[in-house]
Amino acid sequence: MNEDTIAAIATALGEGSIAVVRVSGPDAVDTVAKVLKSKTDLREAPSHTVQYGWIVDREQGQDQELVLDEVLVTVMKGPRSFTAEDVVEVSTHGGIVAVKSVLELILRSGARMAEPGEFTKRAFLNGRIDLAQAEAVIDLIRSKSDRAFQMARKQAEGALSKMIFPMRQKLIELLAHVEVNIDYPEHDVDNVSADLIREQCTETLAQVEKLLNQANEGKILREGIMTVIVGRPNAGKSSLLNALARENKAIVTDIPGTTRDIVEESVALAGIPLRLLDTAGIRETSDKVEQIGVERSHTALVEAELILLVLNHHEPLHEDERKLLAQLKDRPTIVVVNKIDLPGELDVSEVERDYPKERIVSLSAKEGEGIEALELAVSSLFFSGKVEAGDMTYVSNARHIALLYETKRSLKDAIQATYEGIPIDLIQIDIAASWESLGQILGDAAGDSLLDQIFSQFCLGK
Numbered sequence: 001m002n003e004d005t006i007a008a009i010a011t012a013l014g015e016g017s018i019a020v021v022r023v024s025g026p027d028a029v030d031t032v033a034k035v036l037k038s039k040t041d042l043r044e045a046p047s048h049t050v051q052y053g054w055i056v057d058r059e060q061g062q063d064q065e066l067v068l069d070e071v072l073v074t075v076m077k078g079p080r081s082f083t084a085e086d087v088v089e090v091s092t093h094g095g096i097v098a099v100k101s102v103l104e105l106i107l108r109s110g111a112r113m114a115e116p117g118e119f120t121k122r123a124f125l126n127g128r129i130d131l132a133q134a135e136a137v138i139d140l141i142r143s144k145s146d147r148a149f150q151m152a153r154k155q156a157e158g159a160l161s162k163m164i165f166p167m168r169q170k171l172i173e174l175l176a177h178v179e180v181n182i183d184y185p186e187h188d189v190d191n192v193s194a195d196l197i198r199e200q201c202t203e204t205l206a207q208v209e210k211l212l213n214q215a216n217e218g219k220i221l222r223e224g225i226m227t228v229i230v231g232r233p234n235a236g237k238s239s240l241l242n243a244l245a246r247e248n249k250a251i252v253t254d255i256p257g258t259t260r261d262i263v264e265e266s267v268a269l270a271g272i273p274l275r276l277l278d279t280a281g282i283r284e285t286s287d288k289v290e291q292i293g294v295e296r297s298h299t300a301l302v303e304a305e306l307i308l309l310v311l312n313h314h315e316p317l318h319e320d321e322r323k324l325l326a327q328l329k330d331r332p333t334i335v336v337v338n339k340i341d342l343p344g345e346l347d348v349s350e351v352e353r354d355y356p357k358e359r360i361v362s363l364s365a366k367e368g369e370g371i372e373a374l375e376l377a378v379s380s381l382f383f384s385g386k387v388e389a390g391d392m393t394y395v396s397n398a399r400h401i402a403l404l405y406e407t408k409r410s411l412k413d414a415i416q417a418t419y420e421g422i423p424i425d426l427i428q429i430d431i432a433a434s435w436e437s438l439g440q441i442l443g444d445a446a447g448d449s450l451l452d453q454i455f456s457q458f459c460l461g462k
Ligand SMILES: Nc1nc2c(c(=O)[nH]1)N(C=O)[C@@H](CNc1ccc(C(=O)N[C@@H](CCC(=O)O)C(=O)O)cc1)CN2
Pocket: 076, 079, 080, 081, 082, 089, 128
């Protein structure tokens, strides 16, 4: 347990109705009791209760005391608290003046200023949460969407840890089993061990790979897919954006070259968030403004994670479209054959030579027909199965993903070694390594520098 009692402002600095100073550590109650005037002495207050009172600076004059603010004070006795230590929270009036003066007084009364993330770090060091949970707290604060927040919240509650834990348990049991066989060598024991290792490591490897696949899907669900709509002028790119956005966001006219600059809109397609970029139609042009637009279309393509190449069903394939089809065939491209409400002039078989059928979608942006087919094509391109947002655990933290890759490598090495007749005690090293890298996700034996690096990313007071 920590000796120090720490304090910091836990709320954002700015105008607001209330602000909170959080104090944690063995002297939290005493420190605040010294500066609080209330009916019940804070030292006598039961845990998880709120006291009304005033924060007073008694050291100001001789007899007179200076009232800093009228407050509500919450006491949470350890280990039933966020840090697992005694925690006292002082709710002051909002704005920065009251809360700052209360914090300063508390610091003068014996507490030390907390470092960024130190409250959460203590929750980790005191064993209330593991490192993966602590890291999820940062993601929680930083999340910008409901979905991102819900993913982080579940991890903060230990969803990932609950999956890692049994995997590690299985590996340690395997190690124990193999160890016993080595210590009491009988005939053919090595073969039995090799079979056992192969079986268990293959099972764990499948779980690790599943987590890694889901990590990628989770990233898509949190951040959205950068989607670029390209095609010739008048193909109906802006109409497609409007149809997907269900509003007239981009200007649509029958004049080729209408869109000059990139128009951006976020939409959800079959539950998948897309960051849609409508671009200027690609063609040779002498118009200076349009040229810049076409240039921007090409630039957008470079970074696109999904490309919707819009063709016009009502016209034969144009040379510029042949070029685009060839250029984009190895990219994540879906060919959208638009204007199917009009008579067909386009020879789709030419497209089908380079693109599989499930990557070609026919629709009418104007009539809003065939959008479901596009939804299907997008979700099968990015998701192995159904898009689940509800109860899946998505690994989002870069450190965790790197450690899962390390685990994967060790498990693969172990499996490979069983086929090559490598001595069991050498294979044990790989198994132990995979057990360790999984443990590092939870913060097993994490060194000071790693902890410093992780917790310094937090804001003050968290
Ligand atoms: N005022 C206030 N609001 C807050 C927080 C806080 O610290 N203070 N939180 C901070 O992020 C979040 C809530 N998170 C919390 C997580 C655990 C515990 C806690 O005391 N856990 C104990 C005992 C719980 C119990 O009595 O059953 C434990 O898990 O042992 C408190 C807050 C959001 N709202």
